[in-house]
Amino acid sequence: MTALFFPSIEVTGKRIGYARVSTTDQKLRMQLDALKAAQCDEIFKDHGISGGKASRPGLDKALGTLTRGDALVVLKLDRLGRSVQHLSDLLVRLGNEGIHFCSLAEGINTTTPGGKLVYHLFAxxxxxxxxxxxxxxxxxxxxxxxxxxxxxxxxxxxxxxxxxxxxxxxxxxxxxxxxxxxxxxxxxxxxxxxxxxxxxxxx
Structure with missing residues (x-):
């Protein structure tokens, strides 16, 4: 994971990490290492659950933990879901609730002025x-x-x-x-x- 650039995530609240693998034989280690390197205060995970599945206990808990001023951090956008419509709606919801979002691999970081544009694009x-x-x-x-x-x-x-x-x-x-x-x-x-x-x- 040393090749990845980890942006500074400046938030007034907590950094909440989320990791998911879709099959039981995939490893969460790479995602967890990245989220730890990004200094997440708490990490939630789903193992063996596809991105298209409506109910994901780990993501549900992560979303339930987030409050205004916190940041949701993932390694890659597709960890949140494989549907662009779902991603768009979820990110709009986070923006409406004053919650930041950071995707490490894509360099998306809404705690920065430029990153705020992401919410407008997804909306x-x-x-x-x-x-x-x-x-x-x-x-x-x-x-x-x-x-x-x-x-x-x-x-x-x-x-x-x-x-x-x-x-x-x-x-x-x-x-x-x-x-x-x-x-x-x-x-x-x-x-x-x-x-x-x-x-x-x-x-």
Whole structure:
């Protein structure tokens, strides 16, 4: 790990490290050594869990530990998840909560003035992804209607409610149950809406 440059992570709070390997035969040692070298106060890990899996106990604990002024530190971006949408939403959520983020291998460090741009870029990408989903959904429904296809009974939730609900769950940290209550639908209906729109749920 001596070849890696470890940026100075200046925070008022704690440095919380997170490491993950997707298969049981991979080693966490490289990630743990890097996080220790970055002077993390506490390190959480998931072993044998894929990046695409919604529930990751180690990451859940790490996120639950973080408070304003802390920094989440990983060796590489893909340790947080293999979905760019998930990464974008998670980083937007951290930024909204006043939590810094540092990825050692990519040199991303939001405790620096230049690093703060990262949150703006990921926020823009997350919004772009939702715009694409919105446009594809509207065009798809219009095309189906033009073909005379039977669309089934009307959905309880429109695409705008689904996208906004997903944003509140993934970027603001509101529970699915609370969002469903605000939209006056059941938990199951909202979850089905996310699935229908192709929106993954992580944290």
């Amino acid at each position: 823009a990408f997350a919004e772009f992804q939702r715009d694409v989903i919105r446009e594809n959904t509207v065009l798809g429904l219009a095309a189906a209607k033009a073909r005379g296809a039977t669309l089934g009974r009307p959905r309880r939730l429109g695409i705008e409610d689904i996208l906004e609900g997903h944003r509140h769950v993934t970027q603001v940290g509101i529970t699915i149950g609370e969002v469903a209550e605000r939209l006056e639908v059941s938990h199951a209906t909202l979850t089905r809406g996310f699935k229908w729109a192709g929106l993954a749920l992580h944290h």
